[in-house]
Amino acid sequence: MAASSERPRVLVLGGTGFIGRNFVHYLVTNELASKIRVADKVPPQMAWMNKRHLAAFSNPCVEFKHSNLINPTSVENAFASDDVPFDYVVNFAAETKYGQSEPVYHEGIVHLSENCAKVAARCKAKMYVEVTSGQMLSSEKKPYKEDSKLEPWTNLARHKLEVERLLGNIPDLTYTIVRPAVVYGVGDRQGLTPRLLIGAIYRYTKEKMKMLWTRDLHMNTVHVDDLSSAVWHLFTKGQSGQVYHLADKGNTTQGKISELVSQIFEIHYEFMGSILSTMARVNMSSVVEDINDKHMSPWADACQHDNIVNTPLTPFIDQELLYNKHLHMDGSKIEQTGFNYHYPELQLSNLRQVLDDYIQMGLFPKSLLTGDFQYTPTDDQEDEEH
Structure with missing residues (x-):
């Protein structure tokens, strides 16, 4: 394992949610980062975490910063650093409830992600990973690919697609996009x-x-541990501007x-x-x-x-x-970068x-x-x- 000073600094936006907490646990248990800052509006103590996830958040390398990422000032504070900036940034933060109104989705998805991505670009993050949605196309016979013509079938996914498109218009942003299938695993509440x-x-x-x-x-699926390892993998192996599907082999x-x-x-x-x-x-x-x-x-x-x-x-x-x-996705593109699914079905x-x-x-x-x-x-x- 590399010395602590050689490990990157990681900013996890929306880190106390289902996927975020598992990603933090992945970073801590594998000793991948010298510093992990979690920015979220829900403190770990109020996020219904199990003992394993709470232990990860108690690790000395993890810092929690209470943040409402809809607020630009709060975003600035989440990125603020007294020494060196964060190397990698992942955005798990978003309005995740279905059946919400247009203004709620626009503010909690589009406005929030745009705030975060613009600051990531200005802070010159080496890679910014945006997690969106696999609900971009309903395809029965063939799994749809990253370059398929898209027709989002939930209101949430339509706003996520708007985020995908705006990221390409932010100057100096090095980014990749991850579209997961139904995510399951410990801590899941809305998937399975x-x-x-x-x-x-x-x-x-x-x-x-x-x-x-x-x-x-x-109803294609992906384990949250595979999603966590994929985000880490794309920090260094992802190609800027590219979209990557995450769906296991189990169809x-x-x-x-x-x-x-x-x-x-x-x-x-x-x-x-x-x-x-x-x-x-x-x-x-x-x-x-x-x-x-x-x-x-x-x-x-x-x-x-x-x-x-x-x-x-x-x-x-x-x-x-x-x-x-x-929800029928082809998740093989990311494998061409050297990624392997540990939970094939x-x-x-x-x-x-x-x-x-x-x-x-x-x-x-x-x-x-x-x-x-x-x-x-x-x-x-x-x-x-x-």
Whole structure:
């Protein structure tokens, strides 16, 4: 391992989020940086971190700076250094919730990223990595590539594409763009975890889990550790101005995810198919509202049973993520730079690890796995189901 003085200095924007915390842990455990500054509006102590991630943030080389990166002054302070500037900068910060308004996305994605990239250019960062979205094109038969004609299918991705385009117009910015597929791993809340929670709910409502569309709907995945190592790899191996997809070799589909979830919770499942799902789409907002309402009540009851007063986990899935849109990506371009995927496909053990971590933290009702909780629907819910 190189001496501390020879290791680079890394600025992690949005570093207490799901991907950011795992990246910080990756840097610390592999002793890759002499200094790591994390800039985020959420302190580590309030970010629902497990012991492993908190330990990484307690490392002497890690500095946390409270930052609202929508504010230009806060961005300047995040980059400020009394000695030498930061060598590498990665931006994980952005509005990540689906179903938000246009002004919220513009400010929390476009304005934020532009602020950060302009300062990175002025500070002459050796490489600035922007993490955007894989939801840039719905392609069923062929995985789409970095140079495909793009048609983003979520409002969030449309704003991420705007960021991608503006980066090329910032003078003196050395940058690469990473478009990840569905990111999973310890600390995930929005990727595959809602489907795990839904599987647990159906185990104890003793119903068959029914899903829209078909088992062949592509939902390509990438492990958060591979995303972390890819960002580090691109700091030195990425070509400025280039876009790199991150999607594992498993060509994950909705069917595969459902099968793994059913194995964990020993439940049965089926797909509504294209015809019935298309009929449901006519009144999609009402259908999605009913689906989420059906899941929230037993989830709340299970949390109450296990005395979980507060948890960031929710089985809620936004309407945009339930359309018949394929997340089907070709993740091979980055391999041409020498990068290797350590998690070639989604496995049962990966999902169990996520669950076990949340159980240990007291954020997931353990009774949903042990069978201690038996759900009894209300009279109103029984009437709805019949």
